[in-house]
Amino acid sequence: xxxxxxxxxxxxxxxxxxxxxxxxxxxxxxxxxxxxxxxxxxxxxxxxxxxxxxxxxxxxxxxxxxxxxxxxxxxxxxxxxxxxxxxxxxxxxxxxxxxxxxxxxxxxxxxxxxxxxxxxxxxxxxxxxxxxxxxxxxxxxxxxxxxxxxxxxxxxxxxxxxxxxxxxxxxxxxxx
Numbered sequence: 001x002x003x004x005x006x007x008x009x010x011x012x013x014x015x016x017x018x019x020x021x022x023x024x025x026x027x028x029x030x031x032x033x034x035x036x037x038x039x040x041x042x043x044x045x046x047x048x049x050x051x052x053x054x055x056x057x058x059x060x061x062x063x064x065x066x067x068x069x070x071x072x073x074x075x076x077x078x079x080x081x082x083x084x085x086x087x088x089x090x091x092x093x094x095x096x097x098x099x100x101x102x103x104x105x106x107x108x109x110x111x112x113x114x115x116x117x118x119x120x121x122x123x124x125x126x127x128x129x130x131x132x133x134x135x136x137x138x139x140x141x142x143x144x145x146x147x148x149x150x151x152x153x154x155x156x157x158x159x160x161x162x163x164x165x166x167x168x169x170x171x172x173x174x175x176x
Contacts (some may be wrong), residue, residue: 001015001022009059010063036063041112042063047078048070049103054084071102074096100126108134109133131155144150
């Protein structure tokens with residue numbers, strides 16, 4: 001697993017030994033091409049839910065995001081995220097917590113939110129909680145799921161902007 005572009009391009013990331021499904025380089029490259037085209041990465045406050053190794057969040061930081069909060073319930077995943085932050089010299093807030101428990105805390109606004117759960121995990125509750133003040137006015141949510149799952153149920157007032165399919169993986173991009 002490596003960072004594709006930006007200040008940390010080519011740097012390798014530690015990956016938790018088990019229990020995660022890292023986003024492929026091809027999917028990350030395509031996703032960040034879209035996000036760069038929309039001009040949403042520079043200075044963005046990023047929230048990476050079900051972060052795993054933190055690859056999506058670190059890719060955003062490498063490309064100019066301002067800050068990263070990475071959330072994962074796994075001790076092995078949060079250890080890998082902290083290790084990656086140290087190696088890259090990045091300050092990252094790491095929360096070892098279930099996503100739902102984290103999102104029940106008082107909200108902070110983020111400009112870019114990645115939701116990349118285990119494919120069998122339901123994300124509808126996380127999306128509903130995100131709608132309670134976690135997303136900035138122009139914020140974007142990216143949900144990565146299996147192409148065999150149904151699209152996520154978006155909170156009232158959110159618009160589906162784009163759906164991109166890459167073999168077994170589908171990305172849904174949306175926001176308010």
